[in-house]
Amino acid sequence: MIANTPAPPYYAVIFTSERTEGDEGYAAMAERMLELARQQEGFLGVESAREGLGITVSYWRDLDAIARWKGDVEHQEAQRLGRKQWYRIFKTRIARVERDYGL
């Protein structure tokens, strides 16, 4: 689903990744992280797709909300496992959404 974000400005975390082989607890953790993200103060929405490359864009009210989410204890453990075993390569980009339009 396309995220129902408010009028800009707000922030986007663009997380692009290539997975390693095998699940290794990944699907359950990904599900849990989505559930946890939705509970964070300042969370505005998320969009995700994987087709070889995985792209997840989460939207946030401000940089403080992003910093709090990055520092969440359970999320930190997921980040550690991501670096260690789930992702072959990834890139996280923090961006300020300045304008949007659509259909």
Next chain:
Amino acid sequence: MIANTPAPPYYAVIFTSERTEGDEGYAAMAERMLELARQQEGFLGVESAREGLGITVSYWRDLDAIARWKGDVEHQEAQRLGRKQWYRIFKTRIARVERDYGL
């Protein structure tokens, strides 16, 4: 592939969409638009995945490069057809990438 973007700041165009049924020339046009985008001055890279929801993030040196790409005659025709028949719904977000990190 994860786009090999330079050090921030630079810009991202986050294009999220849900397609209509049927191809209707979509695949060929999508391919052509990628080819054309890569030739634009100020183009830095692109990442794309579709899994129900489609997410394409293209990266650009500055807002001028994005404006030129949006105004490209062939791209304008693709945008027109997109609104008319290819997309059930879409959202385009223009964002300034301020920070990135990865593995």
